[in-house]
Amino acid sequence: MKKVLIATNNKGKAKDFEVLFEPYGIQVMTLNDLEQDIDVEETGTTFEENAVLKAEEVAKQLGIMVISDDSGLEIDALNGAPGVYSARYAGPAKNDDANIDKVLEELQEVPEDERTARFRCVLAIAGPNQETKTFSGSCEGFILNERRGTNGFGYDPIFYTPSKQRAMAELTPAEKGEISHRGAALAQLKEQLPTLMASFGEVQ
Numbered sequence: 001m002k003k004v005l006i007a008t009n010n011k012g013k014a015k016d017f018e019v020l021f022e023p024y025g026i027q028v029m030t031l032n033d034l035e036q037d038i039d040v041e042e043t044g045t046t047f048e049e050n051a052v053l054k055a056e057e058v059a060k061q062l063g064i065m066v067i068s069d070d071s072g073l074e075i076d077a078l079n080g081a082p083g084v085y086s087a088r089y090a091g092p093a094k095n096d097d098a099n100i101d102k103v104l105e106e107l108q109e110v111p112e113d114e115r116t117a118r119f120r121c122v123l124a125i126a127g128p129n130q131e132t133k134t135f136s137g138s139c140e141g142f143i144l145n146e147r148r149g150t151n152g153f154g155y156d157p158i159f160y161t162p163s164k165q166r167a168m169a170e171l172t173p174a175e176k177g178e179i180s181h182r183g184a185a186l187a188q189l190k191e192q193l194p195t196l197m198a199s200f201g202e203v204q
């Protein structure tokens with residue numbers, strides 16, 4: 001089976017990618033499957049910068065082609081926060097539950113029609129002797145007053161998707177893939193998959 005290495009330590013993202021790559025017969029590996037610990041510092045101020053940083057550093061360390069994902073939630077009433085700091089919004093521990101509590105508290109007084117938000121995702125592909133490419137996708141919705149559903153990860157329980165009329169965490173993984181920022185970014189990249197796959201090689 002063909003394999004692709006996603007340069008992420010986030011198990012929730014890994015699961016999203018497994019579902020998204022399955023129709024192509026591609027098995028997803030992540031940094032969690034490797035023996036060495038790799039954690040790239042995200043010093044960029046945009047999703048694109050961080051995605052490129054992660055992909056290029058991991059590709060360099062392993063000498064293979066990889067895909068990275070930098071993503072996050074932009075809430076209009078918070079002027080785009082948490083944005084690139086979504087994973088660390090409530091502190092460096094990257095606790096999804098604490099991040100949700102912080103957002104709910106900050107939006108306590110904000111009425112329903114002002115709770116608009118979107119997820120953004122930038123995927124970067126980098127490899128040896130190869131120009132790095134990026135692909136982006138977004139998903140519009142709004143922030144609920146309380147958690148709904150147990151699927152997904154991150155802010156999924158408080159992100160309502162008008163197109164499915166449910167919270168993201170109430171969707172099956174396949175339904176999430178149909179409308180998600182990650183699915184949209186991957187759809188851009190998809191056209192190039194056959195050529196890209198030829199150069200991915202085998203991940204050990």
Ligand SMILES: O=c1[nH]c(=O)c2ncn([C@@H]3O[C@H](COP(=O)(O)OP(=O)(O)OP(=O)(O)O)[C@@H](O)[C@H]3O)c2[nH]1
Pocket residue numbers: 007008009010013042069070071072073086087099119152153154155156157159168180182
């Ligand atoms: O409810 C959500 N559904 C999603 O589909 C989603 N995608 C991103 N996010 C949030 O944005 C952070 C990414 O930050 P991020 O790109 O730096 O990733 P990360 O630090 O978690 O892992 P890594 O890939 O860098 O190793 C994540 O932790 C989440 O808080 C999501 N929340």
Ligand SMILES: [Mg+2]
Pocket residue numbers: 042087
């Ligand atoms: Mg990160």
